[in-house]
Amino acid sequence: MKRFFLENYGCQMNVYDTEGMERLLIESGYARTDAPETADVLLVNTCSVREHAEERALNRLAELTRLKDQRPEVVVGVTGCMAQRMGKDIKRRLPRIDLVVGSQALPAVLEGIDEAEKARARGGKHKPYIGPQTLDHYLPPPIARTGEPRLKGFVTIIRGCNKSCAYCIVPTTRGPEVSRTPEEIVAEVQELVAAGAVEVMLLGQNVNSYEAGGVDFPELLHRVGAVRGLRRLRFTTSHPRDMNRDVVQRMGTAPRLQPWLHLPVQSGSTRVLAEMNRDYSLAHYLDVVDAARAAIEDLSLTTDIIVGFPGETGEDFEETLRLLERVRYDTLYGFKYSPRSGTAAASREDVVPADEKQRRLAALLEVQKRISHERNQRFLGRTLEVLIEGRDAKRGNWLGKSGHNKTVILPDGPHAVGGFVAARIERAEGLTLYGTALGRAAE
Ligand code: SAM
């Protein structure tokens, strides 16, 4: 039996796509291997969102192609956003690549492998298979059960993005928005739950623009939350532009919804937000935050921030720091702006120097580190429901997650992965909580 090795880079939606490709390959008779040296087909599903992500994937692909020195018959391919963005130009960086299949045509990966093998058999000059620009059929959903039962499942509900943030390559790589039907989504969640999942994360670049057959995102949340056996429901990512008090209130009452919201702000300066083409003001964003906190009790709030967008002044950056103090996020993902060719901001000349971007990122993370620590203190002495997700064998600890998406560490005890325990929190540090299990958590 032929074997494939498939490695993923990038966001949760890429994880979902990778698992869909895995299903295609398994259903076509391939077996999975985690050891590249034993694989007949090696694929890397890539991310383009920042230059660094592309460099990492290119280096990994160069390393994997070197396996051809010993075994010239292996097929090495690049899939996903970088393949979509660069197309055949990727040959310049990876002259020995055998197939290139972009994120909008992933089902073509099987044809690509076939064609690459035929080309090899024919001999002659090396010419990689370049997949179509786009396909109107999608990958099948991932197989819910591949060996180990899994506790958590990702489900993509909307593909692509119709926004045009000035820094972002995603609309180019992923194409326009297409919502899946609510029936398909609910069926996939039911399948995951039947296979042992207790938590589901709904995915989209902008879940709030979901719309299919008259069902909007809050309605979809209610339908998914009602799936029997599902204990935890999460979603990411929300765009502040498509949220308002009414939407937030309807979302907040969905069954099984966990008190966690990832709401990327990108900058605390309304001027920079306008230049980023985010299409909301800081005042609107803060209004959504207040509404979410009113609708969802004890909400844990996280965000994404880009520092050093072209033209960002020291004062703009100070506004971002003030925003952190105002909103008091539980945590954040901070990024240095990375110009992406083909985006509106890429041609701007008023760039922020690299060392200044680095300084701003460090300052941002420093402020947030203190706030995250302070925010975690609210859990001291409280009893939280913790889903046990694993064991740290070396330390003899159990690791779990609270509904707020906080890591909770419990001392050794008679727990099992997948169990829910009630835990009293005794110590809160940085991003982690330490507690003692009191017993099984009520359903
Ligand atoms: N669709 C989501 C949204 O609008 O918030 C996020 C998509 S993107 C994959 C994830 C994060 O990467 C963004 O929120 C942004 O902070 C960051 N990002 C995107 N493009 C970037 C760029 N060119 N440079 C630095 N960070 C970037």
Ligand code: SF4
């Ligand atoms: Fe990129 Fe903006 Fe779309 Fe998010 S909403 S994927 S940041 S263009």
